[in-house]
Amino acid sequence: MSKQSSSKMLKEIFEQPKVLAYTLAESEDELTASVQLFKAKQPRYVVVNARGTSSHAALYAKYLLEHYLHVPVAFGAPSLFTLYDTGADYSDALVITISQSGASEDLLALLEAAKRKGAAVLAVTNTSTSPLARAAEVTLLTRAGKERAVAATKTFTTQLLLLASLVSRLAGARKLQQALAAIPEAVESTLSLADEIAEKAERYRYMTHCAMLGRGYNLATAYEAALKLTECAYVVSQGFSLATFEHGPKALATQGFPLFLYAAKGAAYQQAYEAAGRYRAQGAEVFAIADCARLVQRAGLGVKLPVKVREELSPIPLIVVGQLLAYNIAVTKGHNPDAPRLLNKVTITR
Amino acid sequence: MSKQSSSKMLKEIFEQPKVLAYTLAESEDELTASVQLFKAKQPRYVVVNARGTSSHAALYAKYLLEHYLHVPVAFGAPSLFTLYDTGADYSDALVITISQSGASEDLLALLEAAKRKGAAVLAVTNTSTSPLARAAEVTLLTRAGKERAVAATKTFTTQLLLLASLVSRLAGARKLQQALAAIPEAVESTLSLADEIAEKAERYRYMTHCAMLGRGYNLATAYEAALKLTECAYVVSQGFSLATFEHGPKALATQGFPLFLYAAKGAAYQQAYEAAGRYRAQGAEVFAIADCARLVQRAGLGVKLPVKVREELSPIPLIVVGQLLAYNIAVTKGHNPDAPRLLNKVTITR
Numbered sequence: 001m002s003k004q005s006s007s008k009m010l011k012e013i014f015e016q017p018k019v020l021a022y023t024l025a026e027s028e029d030e031l032t033a034s035v036q037l038f039k040a041k042q043p044r045y046v047v048v049n050a051r052g053t054s055s056h057a058a059l060y061a062k063y064l065l066e067h068y069l070h071v072p073v074a075f076g077a078p079s080l081f082t083l084y085d086t087g088a089d090y091s092d093a094l095v096i097t098i099s100q101s102g103a104s105e106d107l108l109a110l111l112e113a114a115k116r117k118g119a120a121v122l123a124v125t126n127t128s129t130s131p132l133a134r135a136a137e138v139t140l141l142t143r144a145g146k147e148r149a150v151a152a153t154k155t156f157t158t159q160l161l162l163l164a165s166l167v168s169r170l171a172g173a174r175k176l177q178q179a180l181a182a183i184p185e186a187v188e189s190t191l192s193l194a195d196e197i198a199e200k201a202e203r204y205r206y207m208t209h210c211a212m213l214g215r216g217y218n219l220a221t222a223y224e225a226a227l228k229l230t231e232c233a234y235v236v237s238q239g240f241s242l243a244t245f246e247h248g249p250k251a252l253a254t255q256g257f258p259l260f261l262y263a264a265k266g267a268a269y270q271q272a273y274e275a276a277g278r279y280r281a282q283g284a285e286v287f288a289i290a291d292c293a294r295l296v297q298r299a300g301l302g303v304k305l306p307v308k309v310r311e312e313l314s315p316i317p318l319i320v321v322g323q324l325l326a327y328n329i330a331v332t333k334g335h336n337p338d339a340p341r342l343l344n345k346v347t348i349t350r
Numbered sequence: 351m352s353k354q355s356s357s358k359m360l361k362e363i364f365e366q367p368k369v370l371a372y373t374l375a376e377s378e379d380e381l382t383a384s385v386q387l388f389k390a391k392q393p394r395y396v397v398v399n400a401r402g403t404s405s406h407a408a409l410y411a412k413y414l415l416e417h418y419l420h421v422p423v424a425f426g427a428p429s430l431f432t433l434y435d436t437g438a439d440y441s442d443a444l445v446i447t448i449s450q451s452g453a454s455e456d457l458l459a460l461l462e463a464a465k466r467k468g469a470a471v472l473a474v475t476n477t478s479t480s481p482l483a484r485a486a487e488v489t490l491l492t493r494a495g496k497e498r499a500v501a502a503t504k505t506f507t508t509q510l511l512l513l514a515s516l517v518s519r520l521a522g523a524r525k526l527q528q529a530l531a532a533i534p535e536a537v538e539s540t541l542s543l544a545d546e547i548a549e550k551a552e553r554y555r556y557m558t559h560c561a562m563l564g565r566g567y568n569l570a571t572a573y574e575a576a577l578k579l580t581e582c583a584y585v586v587s588q589g590f591s592l593a594t595f596e597h598g599p600k601a602l603a604t605q606g607f608p609l610f611l612y613a614a615k616g617a618a619y620q621q622a623y624e625a626a627g628r629y630r631a632q633g634a635e636v637f638a639i640a641d642c643a644r645l646v647q648r649a650g651l652g653v654k655l656p657v658k659v660r661e662e663l664s665p666i667p668l669i670v671v672g673q674l675l676a677y678n679i680a681v682t683k684g685h686n687p688d689a690p691r692l693l694n695k696v697t698i699t700r
Contacts, residue, residue, distance in 0.1 A: 044394045044442055045422065052597030067430055070439040072395065074424035079566045079593065080417055083617040089420040092394055106593060151598075209559040209586040216429045231598040236559040238588040243429065243456060243699035247402030248501075248581040251690045267433040271700075282692060340601045342632060349593035350621075 008338045009149035009232070013323050014191060016154050020316075021184040023143040023158045027165065033138045034122055035169050041120035043094035049076040049110050050098040051349060053152040053224060057098050057124070057159035060220035060315055064164060067312075068171040078106035081113050082350050090114035096122045100147060100155040101346040102130025109350075111135050124162060126155045140166065150343045151232050153323045156224060157187070157316050164313060179310045183317075189307040190317040194324055197303060200287075201328030209236040210258040213245055213275065216268035221315040225262060225289075225322030232337040233330040242268075242275050253284035260325075261299060262318050264291045266311025273298055289321045358688045359499035359582070363673050364541060366504050370666075371534040373493040373508045377515065383488045384472055385519050391470035393444035399426040399460050400448040401699060403502040403574060407448050407474070407509035410570040410665055414514060417662075418521040428456035431463050432700050440464035446472045450497060450505040451696040452480025459700075461485050474512060476505045490516065500693045501582050503673045506574060507537070507666050514663060529660045533667075539657040540667040544674055547653060550637075551678030559586040560608040562672075563595055563625065566618035571665040575612060575639075575672030582687040583680040592618075592625050603634035610675075611649060612668050614641045616661025623648055639671045 046065055048058035055075075062073035076095070080087030087110065095114045097107050102125035112135060115121050123136035126144050133139040142158035161183060168177035210229070214222030223239035230237045240249055253259060259279055263272035272290070276299040280286050288299035291314060296302035303321050305314075330337040396415055398408035405425075412423035426445070430437030437460065445464045447457050452475035462485060465471050473486035476494050483489040492508035511533060518527035560579070564572030573589035580587045590599055603609060609629055613622035622640070626649040630636050638645045638652035641664060646652035653671050655664075680687040 045424065047422065051594060055594070063427060063430065066427055066438040067434055067436070070436065072397065072424045072438040072440060072443065074395065074422045077413060077416055079591070079618065080413065083566055083621065084417055085617075086417070086420065088416040088422040090422060093422065211586070216433055227598050231601045234602055236561070236586050236588065236602065238586065241429070244401060244405070246699050247697045248577050248690075248693065251581045251692050252584055252586065254691060267435075268429065271433065340598075341604060342601050343598065347597045349596050 009151055009153065009327055012147060012149050012154045013320065013327065015145065016157050016320060017184040017188040019144040019154050019158055020161055020187060023161060024165065024180060024184070026143050027140060027162060030138065030140050031165055031169060034140055034166050037120050037122060037138045038094060038170055041094050043071065043120065044092040045072040045074060047074050047076050047090050047093045047095045047114065048098065049078065049095055049107050051104055051107065052347065053156050053227060054098040054100060054159065056220045056224040056227070057156060057163060059223065060160055060217065061096065061163040063217050064167040064312065068167050068173055076110045078110045081109040082106045087113065089117055090119040091117040094120040094122060096124065097132050097136065098124045098159060099132055100126045100152055102127040102132035103346050104348050105350050108132055108135060124159055149338050150340050150345050151228055151326070151337060157319065160316050176310065176312060179313055182309065183313060186307045186309050186317045187320055190305055190320045192306060193303060193321065197321060197324040198328045200303065201325055201332050204329045205332045207235055207258055210260060211245065211249065211252060212237060212239045212260045212262065213242055214239070214262040215242040215271055217312055218262045218264060218268065218315055218318060221262040221318045221322065224319055225260065225326070228323055228326035229329060231340045231343060232326045233333055233335060235329065242271050253279045254282045257284045259284050259286045261286055261288045262322070263288065263295060264311045264314030264318065265308065289318055359501055359503065359677055362497060362499050362504045363670065363677065365495070366507050366670060367534040367538040367541070369494040369504050369508055370511055370537060373511055374515070374530060374534070376493050377490060377512060380488065380490050381515055381519060384490055384516050387470050387472060387488045388444060388520055391444050393421065393470065394442040395422040395424060397424050397426050397440055397443045397445045397464065398448065399428065399445055399457050401454055401457065402697065403506050403577060404448040404450060404509065406570045406574040406577070407506060407513060409573065410510055410567065411446065411513040413567050414517040414662065418517050418523055426460045428460045431459040432456045437463065439467055440469040441467040444470045444472060446474065447482050447486065448474045448509060449482055450476045450502055452477040452482035453696050454698050455700050458482055458485060474509055499688050500690050500695050501578055501676070501687060507669065510666050526660065526662060529663055532659065533663060536657045536659050536667045537670055540655055540670045542656060543653060543671065547671060547674040548678045550653065551675055551682050554679045555682045557585055557608055560610060561595065561599065561602060562587060562589045562610045562612065563592055564589070564612040565592040565621055567662055568612045568614060568618065568665055568668060571612040571668045571672065574669055575610065575676070578673055578676035579679060581690045581693060582676045583683055583685060585679065592621050603629045604632045607634045609634050609636045611636055611638045612672070613638065613645060614661045614664030614668065615658065639668055
């Protein structure tokens with residue numbers, strides 16, 4: 001990372017092994033308290049309350065919670081609490097609010113309304129003194145250090161890590177819990193791809209739009225990779241589930257249209273493999289970000305992770321590739337990814 | 351519609367006043383049965399199960415159900431039932447499956463799993479003999495007639511109408527219920543804009559990408575308008591809530607970037623009005639689809655509905671404008687909107 005090391009975003013991407021390890025090591029008590037909150041409430045369902053990058057961590061949590069605990073997860077609709085007179089009655093719920101800054105007013109409005117009704121309230125934030133952390137009963141802190149780049153990177157992967165750690169404990173999923181320990185090293189290995197990704201990013205100098213595909217656990221990865229590229233490189237980049245893409249948007253997938261496909265070995269792999277072949281045969285250009293060479297070969301373009309992790313945890317190393325792609329495509333296009341135009345680090349919506 | 355009247359899609363757009371009136375008139379018994387199913391189950395939460403256009407009707411239903419009945423609404427994650435071993439336990443739920451064809455296998459897998467657990471199961475479909483209709487306890491039929499164009503139009507607006515009718519009955523919201531009677535005529539008036547919309551569509555001959563914005567009830571409108579444009583005209587068109595757009599994607603909104611903004615007078619209006627001015631000042635080009643001249647003037651470009659309806663019902667006439675825009679932009683670009691490349695009428699995903 002020598003020649004670009006003055007970039008805040010790149011520096012924070014490279015900090016991830018360290019802050020992931022630190023967050024894992026230091027969150028023991030908070031995870032115990034979160035498990036207790038969950039078990040005391042016995043929620044009928046979970047509500048996730050988040051915006052932007054954090055909403056992709058919320059989507060990841062939805063798959064984990066529904067798959068491992070079989071507890072349904074609903075996204076909150078904050079506008080019903082800020083613009084309309086009232087929204088859903090969340091008295092049966094555990095509400096998980098996820099926010100790097102912990103400052104967004106609409107998320108707080110939903111959280112406070114849920115609390116008044118008797119919901120249990122958990123926050124996941126990087127800012128221990130934030131309004132959301134103060135309002136929550138228990139806070140899981142991402143210990144990512146201050147994030148200076150506008151585009152969230154290290155606060156996202158630490159959110160995923162904490163959410164996976166929480167669910168593994170709630171479900172007594174020992175293998176998943178054990179696998180978490182290897183994540184900082186997996187991210188370290190992934191960062192060794194930085195030069196390769198920088199070279200491959202050049203191809204996209206003139207790309208103005210694209211689609212990003214994933215399914216299951218890696219749907220969140222596709223959404224987050226799309227948002228990174230949009231905000232850093234001003235590429236209109238939309239994330240889709242492989243199934244949703246089939247219901248209309250696949251009409252785009254021809255004549256060299258760029259598709260980025262995020263997948264890992266596991267339950268959703270076969271569909272991704274078939275999709276790569278199908279869309280390529282239709283004329284689309286497919287770039288696969290995957291943990292196996294077979295899918296990258298099938299796609300024709302891509303990046304193979306140098307490491308294998310469980311499918312449930314694969315979004316963490318895979319999104320590191322997505323972050324590096326977004327960073328390098330922005331640089332290749334002559335933009336400064338540290339300061340996306342019009343954006344501030346803290347976005348407060350109502 | 352003289353010169354384009356051989357188009358199936360345009361014909362079906364124009365059939366909407368008639369099929370909306372017919373669906374409203376003929377669904378009395380099914381609505382009564384749906385209300386009974388709901389009241390017998392007393393669901394702790396509702397699960398919506400849908401793909402593509404129907405998932406936008408599901409999002410609309412989420413706002414109605416959370417706002418009027420305060421019952422939380424979660425989107426189903428069908429992949430957990432088809433690719434993974436199992437998903438959420440929906441025993442406390444009423445599951446509403448929405449599908450034009452009623453044929454998608456992943457939706458059926460979720461529905462069947464929920465039913466085995468004891469969930470109440472309602473279907474909204476245009477196909478009374480479909481697997482989803484057969485599997486549901488009660489079916490609300492959109493009586494739109496066979497939809498021959500690949501892009502769903504009349505089956506979407508009749509879905510919205512039935513869902514609003516159901517919620518108005520469940521909530522005893524008499525004003526909302528009464529307002530439904532005026533919807534077919536409101537759509538008829540909206541169709542009088544067809545020539546104006548065809549002229550305005552020419553501007554977008556060379557547009558390759560854009561964003562569509564809405565909030566509250568009209569978030570679903572923005573999503574659906576974006577999908578129509580994507581599938582008919584191959585424009586990469588992404589829907590965003592006004593709040594989500596602020597959390598990153600607004601970096602796009604400069605240098606003539608095309609934004610389409612859907613809004614009606616009501617709780618979400620002021621935010622839309624402010625956004626139109628703000629994004630225009632940043633250099634974006636804003637096209638407003640709204641029920642008042644003030645917002646269209648503020649945006650600088652747009653279409654004003656010739657009729658006012660309650661905000662909760664405004665997505666129906668507003669999406670008719672979105673359908674006509676998608677149709678005409680496709681035609682202007684030389685595409686045949688009746689036969690989007692690579693798409694079939696019935697999409698079955700697993």
